Amino acid sequence: MSEYLLLILGTALVNNVVLVKFLGLCPFMGVSNKLDTALGMGMATTFVLTLASAASWVLEHKLLMPFDIGFLRVLGFILVIAAVVQFTEMVIHKTSPVLYQVLGIFLPLITTNCAVLGVALLNIQEKYNFVQSLLFGFGSALGFTLVMVLFAGLRERLAFMAVPALFSGTPIAFITAGILSLAFMGFAGLYSK
Amino acid sequence: MLAFLENPRLRGGIHAEERKHLTSGQAIVTHFPLPKKLYIPVQQHVGKPAEPVVKVGDKVLKGQLLAHSQGAISAPVHAPTSGRIVDVKDFPAPHPSALPVRTVVIESDGKEEWLETFIPDDPFQLEPEEICMRVGGAGVVGLGGAVFPSAIKLNLGRKNNIHTLLINAGECEPYLTCDDRLMQEHANQIVAGIRLMLRGMMAPKAIIGIEDNKPEAFSAMQAACRDFPNITISQVPTRYPMGWDRQMLRYLTGLEIPADGRATDIGVVVHNIATAYAVYRAICLGQPLISRVVTVSGEAVANPINIELPIGTLMSEALAFCGVDKAKMARLVIGGPMMGDALPHADVPVVKACNGILALSHREIHEPETQACIRCSSCVTVCPVGLLPLEMASRIRVNQLEAAVDLGLKDCISCGSCSYICPSNIPLVHYFKFASGELVKRQQADHKAEQTKRLMDDRNQRMERIRLEAEAEAQRAQEARAARLAQQAAQQKQREQAEETV
Amino acid sequence: MYVLSAILILTALGLLLGLSLGIAAKYLKVESDPLVERIEALMPGSQCGQCGFPGCRPAAEALVSGSAPVTLCPPGGSALVEQLARLLGVDVDLSNAQDQEAMVARVSEETCTGCTRCFKVCPTDAIVGAPKQIHAVVADACIGCKKCVAVCPTECLQMHPIEVTLRNWRWPKPLAA
């Protein structure tokens, strides 16, 4: 049990997908203007990521490995992911038009959110079993959501600050992300020991 | 440091330099020379302006009705002295904009002739309704600053089963001592006024809250109340804005008024101490509210005093009487320095709401440069309401008023504690006043847009109706023509047939 | 042989996913966009066309499709901008927004001939008066559309800023720190 908890925490904090692994940066920058939308995006991603981790594990271990067709891994994974995302998109469109409006182009982009494919591939690379894969996916998504929400909070506050014109908007957001990433370096070494 | 050990009933607040000693030691001056002309605005209360009942040229007696109240919430105004009406015109109001307002101008005849009035033998035998009526007829309004017609509050109290009348003698604003002096000199009359109010509201008990920086007033009041066990006197800590009725109520009783409610909702009515005195005068002496005690103070005033002034006196005259040094005066303020307004000039009349006239020097207003907010959160600490002034101001700065409303802008009482404490000297209250005004403007615009839509719909419907009518008309005309033609044709045919047969 | 199975598996996967997505698309179809309605309700509704669209509804549609900025409607002023920005989740810098000063039409009594032309064009019936009589504008109903000014033959209608009185006086914005 505690081993699983450690896996989730380690994935979310120490090896944070966004700040340490550099995955999923585009939605991280694109959908973090508002706290609410960041939370929405985080939850959408959590859903997709967890599901995709499980689905890709099944694909890998039930189809690709038995038939020795590892070269189709990327292709198969991305196909499954794309389908999961598309499905999520349709559900959100149906249930929450405002959220849909806001997440806009980013929902389809979860497909190419490196985080999703990246985590699915890492699952295989790290030789995780099914439960571990699931938790790894969930932990990564948790880490993603965590930094999304932190970052959105910071950016919401930045919106009221007198940032110089040259830096306001994207540049200061990047710099802030850098400092956030610096802060997360403090977790280095936590999980490995 | 040990803020957490303090009374949880007391939140926020500041301790500004009091500067009450300038005037607190001297008796109220009552020999102010009667001015030649008095300017009485018809609106000196919240609600509808009063409607003048006098014409230019009319002679009036002291205490005579000048304008009667209008509608549900309003109050009459009376002649402060005897004389002749010389004008009813627009005259600058004691308001930061000094924009004009309808004003009755009386030229005094110096005789101070009183109107004959009814004085009851035993006022405490009057019916409660009667008391309320007389208070209303005397034009008494709340003298604590809100200038809400007092009779309405009394009536409301009677109808709502009030358990407590809270008498607000906080006088928490620096400089001001008029209530303090009033209590020292007229304690018995005030207590009589309170008893009348209790009777008028049929309320069982009253609490008087006095800030602990007025020990003389406290003992005077205590002496005056000794025979009336249903009136208690409590000292409250000196901390601005203790005089905010809700703060004092929370401190004294632990009760809190719901945000969208009134004091009467929880069985309390709050009146100012000077209001009680005015009630006494209205009932026991039959005198309407035509004068009041005003603190004239500030470093630019040579002889700061409390002075009883007829309503309508120009502030410039009052200041001249006390000896103001124009060169030293950096700002003229009506009311206290915290909530009062700066006036552009002194040629405006004293009104019922005016409890202070301050001529402040540069040293007193002490106004350094405005800097960026350093988020010190002092403003949060001192806000008695529990708001986040820095956050609201930052939203308003970029015109996001809705966001400011979400943060509680509408609960702000404009007490000024936040602006006072801010080390960066940010005009926080000014932001909130601006935003509130802007919101009212938006509300009105919304209202107007709705109105517009309705008007346009009406018009479109009318146009449509006209068009339809015109069409129907045309149709009818056409049908008629067709019928005529048919008839003609038929006739023709007949004729032809006839010819044929012929 | 593994190549064959690869081809088979992937094709089957494609078939399966295509089918399920297609079905999902059918069942989860979204008919109309309720957002347009909500936005239209926010608009001033004077259909004045200052936004460059032929009325408020098209303007709302353009907003939803993202082809128009939230600052499009001058009559709505910054209040509208703020509401739209919230609804659509976009960032706007309102700090320098300046609402245009509200104006109302006023009839100057010397030159009015009572021709009733203004009376006929006013969309809100803000002008009152009988033929051959001096007309007057009800300031509260006038929306400042200037249509009457355009048709008046004697230039007796002019736009004036709304008069400031104690009733509509507001605190100005403090100078920025």
Added chain:
Amino acid sequence: MNSKPEINSVSAKAGKALEVARQKLAIWLEPANLEKLRPQLRYQAGILAGFALLAAVLLGFADLATRGVIQQRLQEDLQAYLEQVVPAGLHDNNLLADTVQVNSSAAGLGAEQTEVYLAKKQGEVTAVCFKFVAPDGYAGPISLVMGVDRNGEILGVRVIAHIETPGLGDKIEISKSKWILAFNGKSLNNLTVEQWAVKKDGGVFDQFSGATITPRKVVQAIRRGLVFFQSHQAELLTDRH
């Protein structure tokens, strides 16, 4: 005799069929036709499957064509590493082909089973080499490969992969510093247990200023590798082939 016309007619038929198919395809590809097809469920599934088929075929053949080559490249890579730690003069066999699996679960090498490559000269084992991991580097595991001669003396050690801090811990790479060469010739016999440590801990190996953990952990791992070799020495050196 009549086979020729038959062939002709067959090819003609085929040509015709092809022609017809081409025409049909052209008609089918007409934008107007596609417009009609696209909303159909059947079509959607089909087209996705079609593209999947296309991709699978493409990749399948690409893989068929390259699988062998890639396998070979990987072998070459491994070979290259092994050659660095086992001098060419010491063996005449193919290292990759001569391997034994040894249980290393107790040795702390980061794996349950370790594949040991045997270097042989004229059929006799002259040296062994194997990969192992220092799991507790500063930033993460450090993969190493080591060659050891019959007497348990180190022939060479190399770092295969690591994620230590660039500029600090990465001096363990041969391309960054010669530090790793200091292990050549060291064995459990010519150094005491205390000496198998960085200088700061009283040993003989240098640390890097400001980064002691990386070298400390590498030294400890290499020593564990030698212990592993020692405990399996007899088993490995006797030739069972």
Added chain:
Amino acid sequence: MNLSILFSAPYRKITRDGLWDNNVVLTQNLALCPLLAVTGTATNGLGMGLATMAVMLASNGAVSVSRHLIPSEIRIPIFVLLIAALVTLVDIFLNAWMHELHKVLGLFIPLIVTNCVILGRAEAFASKQPVLPSMWDGLMMGAGFTVVMVILGGVREVTSAGTLFSNASVLLGEGFSFLETVIIPEYKGFLLTALPPGGFIVLGFLVAAKRLLDKKVKTVQHQPVAEIIAEPVINGGEL
């Protein structure tokens, strides 16, 4: 094929958009993951940029060719399928026949699949435009990406290690060894820029620098807003 068409106004606009006005990274804020993950050195940036450019060229072409076939409901899976297939092909071939290069880039190649800008361009441009402009768009967007990759990698490499294009010969072949330079010999190294936080911060300053340049240019010419919003539809070069 007549190359001069590439200098006609619509193509010039594509070129400008790709390289500067609508730059993948600096303006669109896309493709950030590979951008930050591999730009430890200028060489890595160059290699990854070139590989991405190649994939973009091919994927935009493929998407555009098949755009009439694809129903909008399942366009994303199909686009992704195409891109993944292309990337896997590149991966396989590099691995087999340019093994040294693959060893350096190997880790990052699958990342190209998930580079959002490839799908982004497929969606925004190639699925609506004829083949030739689409491919040109892919090329130019890729080029713009590569330029930023190299600049970012260069800045990070110089500040953190004092070198520029180190290891260029390993990655790109011996012919490129001339690129390898030591800018600051005996440099202590400002490690921050080599690490993840530094990547973000340097990128922030790069975007600010572009803004500064744009502001200087803007005083000369001004582009109306409407043009930026609507993608131009180009006729000509129909397949």
Added chain:
Amino acid sequence: MKTSVISGPHVAAPRRVDQIMRQVIIALAPAVGFGVFLFGWPALYLLTVTVLSAMLFEAACLKLKGVAAAPSLRDGSAVLTGVLVAMTLPPWAPWWIGVSGSAIAIILGKQVYGGLGQNLFNPAMLARVALLISFPIEMTTWVNVTPLFTGPGLAESFALTFSGLPIPDAMTGATTLGMVKTGFSQNQILPQALGDYSGILAMIGWERGSLGETSGILLAVGGIALLRKGIIQWHAPVSLLATVALLSSIFHLWDSGHYLSPWVHLNSGALILVAFFIATDYVTSPNTPLGQLIFGTGCGLLIFVIRSWGGYPEGTGFAILLMNAVTPLIDHYIRPRIYGRYRNGKPLDISSS
């Protein structure tokens, strides 16, 4: 002439920004003075370089922005940041470390965000952490205690600070926390790893460490002075120290071989400095009392976690930066109860009161 309308209040409190900053500097003075005494002239040079360069960078940035530099410099925040940066540096660090630290703090930490009051992260901590990451060697070279006049002279010290020559190994050692971390990595257990640690000396500050962090007692004196003056609130420091003390007590009782005692924790590293002077930074901490309690607790928790299980010996800098990132969220969700309303903003029920 819109501006002529002035709103109340017409009097103002006497406390201004520059006074606040000055008083914080004064409160830091004893600890800084002790640091200079403890580590000699090089420490003084470093302090001077850091403060001067902080002011210089501030002035340069303001100049670039086109703002008059003098008024902003006078508010003293740049000096304070400079002092705080110097206090977190190894006392014999070369001059360029000080200059880089000031540059990071002022430019990256403050001016790109728009200057005073606009920054999201504590500039001094940002500088500390960025330097640690960038120059781990210089930032972990701790000189032995060499009180003024016993160490190198004026000129020699000048050379030490400005030439950048390495400090001889014999003159350096590890800090308490560093020693313990190293001990653990050599598989030692506690009393052994602590060596000849003396809690009393540590409290006075007679040990290796950063320029201004060693003397817990002097820092606490300064902090309490600020508390009494009402310049800082008690919430953040108390909750921070209490959290660390509580967690370390629990774990120390559970396994005293691997977890330091609360006494060592409180006297080690920058804990007291951070609690009183860093966690209370107005700009980067929450603005409600409850928020500050949460902030302090979060800092304490993170410090303990990083010290006990993390890769770095000390975690205060990281903990502060992390909690700075959480601050906007705290401010968003934690708001004071408004008069007449429940915490969720709904008006009170009439019956309930």
